Amino acid sequence: MRVPYETMQAEFRRVLEKYGITGDDAALSARLFADASRDGIYTHGLNRFPKFIKSIENGSVDVKARASVSQRLGMLERWDGHRGPGNLNAYLCMRRAIELAHENTIGTVALSNTNHWMRPGNYGLMAVEAGCIGILWTNTVPNMPPWGGREARLGNNPIVFAVPNGDTPVLLDVAMSMFSYGKLESYARQGKELPVDGGFDRDQHITRNAADILETHQCLPIGYWKGSGLSLMLDLVASALSGGRTARQVGELPTETELSQVFIAIDVNRLPDGEDFARRVRDTLADLETSAPVDPARPVYYPGKNMMRTRLDNLKNGIPVEESVWEGVLRL
Amino acid sequence: MRVPYETMQAEFRRVLEKYGITGDDAALSARLFADASRDGIYTHGLNRFPKFIKSIENGSVDVKARASVSQRLGMLERWDGHRGPGNLNAYLCMRRAIELAHENTIGTVALSNTNHWMRPGNYGLMAVEAGCIGILWTNTVPNMPPWGGREARLGNNPIVFAVPNGDTPVLLDVAMSMFSYGKLESYARQGKELPVDGGFDRDQHITRNAADILETHQCLPIGYWKGSGLSLMLDLVASALSGGRTARQVGELPTETELSQVFIAIDVNRLPDGEDFARRVRDTLADLETSAPVDPARPVYYPGKNMMRTRLDNLKNGIPVEESVWEGVLRL
Numbered sequence: 001m002r003v004p005y006e007t008m009q010a011e012f013r014r015v016l017e018k019y020g021i022t023g024d025d026a027a028l029s030a031r032l033f034a035d036a037s038r039d040g041i042y043t044h045g046l047n048r049f050p051k052f053i054k055s056i057e058n059g060s061v062d063v064k065a066r067a068s069v070s071q072r073l074g075m076l077e078r079w080d081g082h083r084g085p086g087n088l089n090a091y092l093c094m095r096r097a098i099e100l101a102h103e104n105t106i107g108t109v110a111l112s113n114t115n116h117w118m119r120p121g122n123y124g125l126m127a128v129e130a131g132c133i134g135i136l137w138t139n140t141v142p143n144m145p146p147w148g149g150r151e152a153r154l155g156n157n158p159i160v161f162a163v164p165n166g167d168t169p170v171l172l173d174v175a176m177s178m179f180s181y182g183k184l185e186s187y188a189r190q191g192k193e194l195p196v197d198g199g200f201d202r203d204q205h206i207t208r209n210a211a212d213i214l215e216t217h218q219c220l221p222i223g224y225w226k227g228s229g230l231s232l233m234l235d236l237v238a239s240a241l242s243g244g245r246t247a248r249q250v251g252e253l254p255t256e257t258e259l260s261q262v263f264i265a266i267d268v269n270r271l272p273d274g275e276d277f278a279r280r281v282r283d284t285l286a287d288l289e290t291s292a293p294v295d296p297a298r299p300v301y302y303p304g305k306n307m308m309r310t311r312l313d314n315l316k317n318g319i320p321v322e323e324s325v326w327e328g329v330l331r332l
Numbered sequence: 333m334r335v336p337y338e339t340m341q342a343e344f345r346r347v348l349e350k351y352g353i354t355g356d357d358a359a360l361s362a363r364l365f366a367d368a369s370r371d372g373i374y375t376h377g378l379n380r381f382p383k384f385i386k387s388i389e390n391g392s393v394d395v396k397a398r399a400s401v402s403q404r405l406g407m408l409e410r411w412d413g414h415r416g417p418g419n420l421n422a423y424l425c426m427r428r429a430i431e432l433a434h435e436n437t438i439g440t441v442a443l444s445n446t447n448h449w450m451r452p453g454n455y456g457l458m459a460v461e462a463g464c465i466g467i468l469w470t471n472t473v474p475n476m477p478p479w480g481g482r483e484a485r486l487g488n489n490p491i492v493f494a495v496p497n498g499d500t501p502v503l504l505d506v507a508m509s510m511f512s513y514g515k516l517e518s519y520a521r522q523g524k525e526l527p528v529d530g531g532f533d534r535d536q537h538i539t540r541n542a543a544d545i546l547e548t549h550q551c552l553p554i555g556y557w558k559g560s561g562l563s564l565m566l567d568l569v570a571s572a573l574s575g576g577r578t579a580r581q582v583g584e585l586p587t588e589t590e591l592s593q594v595f596i597a598i599d600v601n602r603l604p605d606g607e608d609f610a611r612r613v614r615d616t617l618a619d620l621e622t623s624a625p626v627d628p629a630r631p632v633y634y635p636g637k638n639m640m641r642t643r644l645d646n647l648k649n650g651i652p653v654e655e656s657v658w659e660g661v662l663r664l
Contacts (some may be wrong), residue, residue, distance in 0.1 A: 073602060074436030075407050104406030108438055133572055149623030149632040161565035163572075170568065172561040196556055197529075204626050223554025224528055229504040229635040232620070233493035236502065239612055240465055240495075240598060243605045246612050248619045266572060270405060273575050280571055280578050287580045288564070291481030294536050300481040303561040 002318030003326060009034040012049060015332045019056050020063040025088055032087045036119035037319045040310035041173075043182045044119035047325055052085075052118070053332060060257040061085055061115050067092045070112075071243075075104070078243055081114030083257055090117035090136075091126070093263045098130045101265035111261040112244025116140075121173045121307075123263065124162030128169040133266040134162040139235045139247045141256040144177045145218050147228035150204070152217060154231040155247035156180065157238075162304075164268055165281050171304030176231035178220045184210040238262050334650030335658060341366040344381060347664045351388050352395040357420055364419045368451035369651045372642035373505075375514045376451035379657055384417075384450070385664060392589040393417055393447050399424045402444075403575075407436070410575055413446030415589055422449035422468075423458070425595045430462045433597035443593040444576025448472075453505045453639075455595065456494030460501040465598040466494040471567045471579045473588040476509045477550050479560035482536070484549060486563040487579035488512070489570075494636075496600055497613050503636030508563035510552045516542040570594050 012030035021029055033052075037045030055061045065084035069077060077096065081089040093109040100107025117123070117138060127134025140155035156177040163170040179187075179198045187194055187210035197206045199213030199220050206220070213219055221227030239246045244260035268274045285302045293299050314320070344362035353361055365384075369377030387393045397416035401409060409428065413421040425441045432439025449455070449470060459466025472487035488509035495502040511519075511530045519526055519542035529538045531545030531552050538552070545551055553559030571578045576592035600606045617634045625631050646652070 071604070073604075075438040076436075076598075104408075106407040106440055133569060135569070146620050146623055146632050146634075148625055148627070148630055149620070150626055151623040153620045153623045153632075161562075161569070163565065163568050170564070172565050174555070174558040174561060178555060178558075200626065222556075222558045223506070223510060225635075226506040226510075226554045229506060230493075232502070232616070232634065233495065233504050236495050236613060236616065237465060237467070237493070237598070240600060240603065240609050243603065243609075246616050248616050249612070266408075266569070268572060271572065271575065272403070272405075277572050277575075280581070281568060284564070284568065284578050284580050288478050288481070288485050291478055291483040291485045293480055294482055294532065295480070298480055300478050300485075302478075302564065303557075 001321055001323050001326065003321050004318050005034055005038050005315055008037060008046065008319055011329055015049075015053065015329060018332070019053060021085065028091060029085060029087055032091065032118060032122050035122055037321075038311055038314050039121065039307050040314070041119045041121060042320075043180070046319070046321055046329065048118055050325065050328055050332070055115065055255070058255060060255045067111055067114065069096075075106075075108060076241060077109045078241070079109055079111045081111050083113055083115060086115035086117040086259070087122070089114045090123050090261065090263070093261070094123040094126050094134065094136065094265070097263040097265040098127060098132055101132050101267040102270070105267055105270045107265045108241070109263045110238070110241035110243075111263065112242040113258050114261060115257050115259065117261065120158055120160045121162070121171055124160040124171055124173070125169065127265045128162045128164045128171075130265070131164060131267060131269045133164070133268060134160065135264040135266075136160050136262060137234050137238060138259055138261040139238050139245075139250065140259065142247050142251040143181070143219075144221060144231065146232070147221060147225040150200075150218060153248070154221070154228065155235055155250070157231045157234040157247070159234060163281060164278070165285065168308045169304055170281070170285065170302055171307060174222070176221055176227045176234070178222055179210070181214070181219075184214050184219070188214055333653055333655050333658065335653050336650050337366055337370050337647055340369060340378065340651055343661055347381075347385065347661060350664070351385060353417065360423060361417060361419055364423065364450060364454050367454055369653075370643055370646050371453065371639050372646070373451045373453060374652075375512070378651070378653055378661065380450055382657070382660055382664070387447065387587070390587060392587045399443055399446065401428075407438075407440060408573060409441045410573070411441055411443045413443050415445060415447060418447035418449040418591070419454070421446045422455050422593065422595070425593070426455040426458050426466065426468065426597070429595040429597040430459060430464055433464050433599040434602070437599055437602045439597045440573070441595045442570070442573035442575075443595065444574040445590050446593060447589050447591065449593065452490055452492045453494070453503055456492040456503055456505070457501065459597045460494045460496045460503075462597070463496060463599060463601045465496070465600060466492065467596040467598075468492050468594060469566050469570060470591055470593040471570050471577075471582065472591065474579050474583040475513070475551075476553060476563065478564070479553060479557040482532075482550060485580070486553070486560065487567055487582070489563045489566040489579070491566060495613060496610070497617065500640045501636055502613070502617065502634055503639060506554070508553055508559045508566070510554055511542070513546070513551075516546050516551070520546055
């Protein structure tokens with residue numbers, strides 16, 4: 001089943017208004033959810049929407065609160081999210097980072113006390129649409145053991161890099177765990193083996209069996225000890241800049257809330273060699289794609305390229321939905 | 333064989349002066365090389381020193397040139413390395429980023445046209461000693477295939493994060509490839525299997541056999557497609573900020589030179605909650621280390637902790653050296 005982008009957006013807006021998010025904010029939040037599904041990030045679009053509504057119901061998200069600036073510290077601007085909706089807060093902070101980048105080449109906004117931002121790529125694309133490079137990351141509840149450990153002590157702390165490149169920007173959105181729990185569940189449901197090692201089984205052996213990893217909750221960091229260290233550092237830097245909670249402190253709360261996030265924009269148009277940079281990007285991407293492929297049937301592509309194909313298809317033919325999820329939203 | 337730290341430093345200084353680096357610069361460069369070996373990073377200390385001398389001889393490094401500021405673009409300061417010695421250039425740029433952080437909380441310096449910075453952790457530790465968080469990365473010559481490709485099109489682009497934490501700072505220094513060529517060579521020499529997958533063999537199967545990977549030169553990015561994307565993004569951002577060459581453009585030169593680097597310092601003491609942040613760091617590290625270990629004999633530790641043990645041992649008992657390398661330096 002496929003649902004038109006506009007229909008999905010209108011339906012999200014109807015539900016959000018029912019739950020107390022009004023006017024332009026409802027329209028914006030609805031668009032951000034619909035954009036995720038439009039671009040093929042179904043896990044953080046339609047499929048995440050019911051969970052977002054639950055986080056309003058359980059009090060994690062305060063629908064009336066919005067992020068506002070709390071401190072200006074030289075080149076750093078700190079915002080307090082007041083536990084408002086994570087996507088609206090992130091939107092406001094990215095918008096502000098872009099404004100600052102227009103003034104100072106680089107803009108840095110750090111946000112404390114916020115909620116899950118849903119699809120992080122949205123804010124990277126905001127930067128790109130404003131002619132900026134976007135770099136943003138968040139901490140999360142502890143959901144990944146450090147390398148060598150069995151118990152979750154680190155977040156998977158996704159980071160986004162977005163670089164302008166005409167119609168098909170470069171967009172990278174990666175968590176520090178090899179696979180998200182959503183991905184593990186999907187492989188387990190289908191009984192499919194993971195394409196690469198994903199975590200530990202109960203005998204403490206590394207495995208590609210998603211069901212075994214869901215049992216131990218011991219997912220692997222990307223690059224083993226390297227991703228473990230990167231996750232730790234992204235968490236500490238987000239907490240330093242924002243003044244907000246570390247992943248460990250988020251884990252002390254009854255639900256995943258009061259997160260710390262960082263939004264950086266770099267205004268490429270303010271660089272005297274902005275046009276030459278655009279050429280350097282194009283040349284690098286073209287060079288990447290000429291690498292002979294390991295599997296002749298699967299040419300090399302750069303991050304973000306396939307997304308634009310999915311977007312065009314979904315805008316033309318409607319967004320593929322899991323019927324039960326879509327019908328659940330219609331009933332909200 | 334173990335060599336006292338002071339002896340090693342004096343010997344490096346003697347050779348550097350012979351090759352045209354004089355006065356304080358010779359002392360500083362010698363110290364940076366010796367510090368790497370002192371902290372156990374032998375590959376980028378003593379063992380790298382003869383290669384550095386060769387890069388002077390082959391003209392990649394101009395011993396008389398030093399990085400200098402080239403453009404001030406709002407919050408970004410661009411420096412031109414003029415192909416001077418990579419470690420001295422990196423030192424100057426990190427020192428300037430720290431100065432800017434003291435003024436504006438965050439300092440960002442981007443450096444073009446420089447040479448290999450030897451051990452990157454040195455500059456992270458500079459930040460920490462000045463009460464700052466340090467974040468720095470470099471691009472490199474293309475030495476890693478993108479995910480799905482067989483030919484090197486990306487650099488391994490190491491990144492460092494350093495966070496102050498009393499006597500034992502948190503220090504992460506990771507390249508975007510799973511293993512460096514130096515590591516692969518060391519495993520191959522010893523005929524030892526890599527602890528995790530490291531690259532592809534000639535039949536395009538993923539392998540732990542270092543010799544096979546040295547044959548194909550197809551090393552694995554950390555987290556497969558994720559590290560491939562991260563490497564690309566670090567390269568593009570370094571080139572954007574510095575105005576310097578991308579990894580692809582570095583690959584057009586006869587030797588690895590004219591690199592692009594980024595140095596960011598965040599002054600923790602300028603944060604109104606700096607002391608509370610120090611507590612958040614301590615609590616996070618303590619929490620990390622209480623995770624039950626996968627292997628009961630190997631407790632979890634945070635990045636940088638073991639380094640301080642090695643440093644104390646090497647300062648007390650001398651720095652372990654490969655005799656042939658040390659004698660080679662004595663003969664220079």
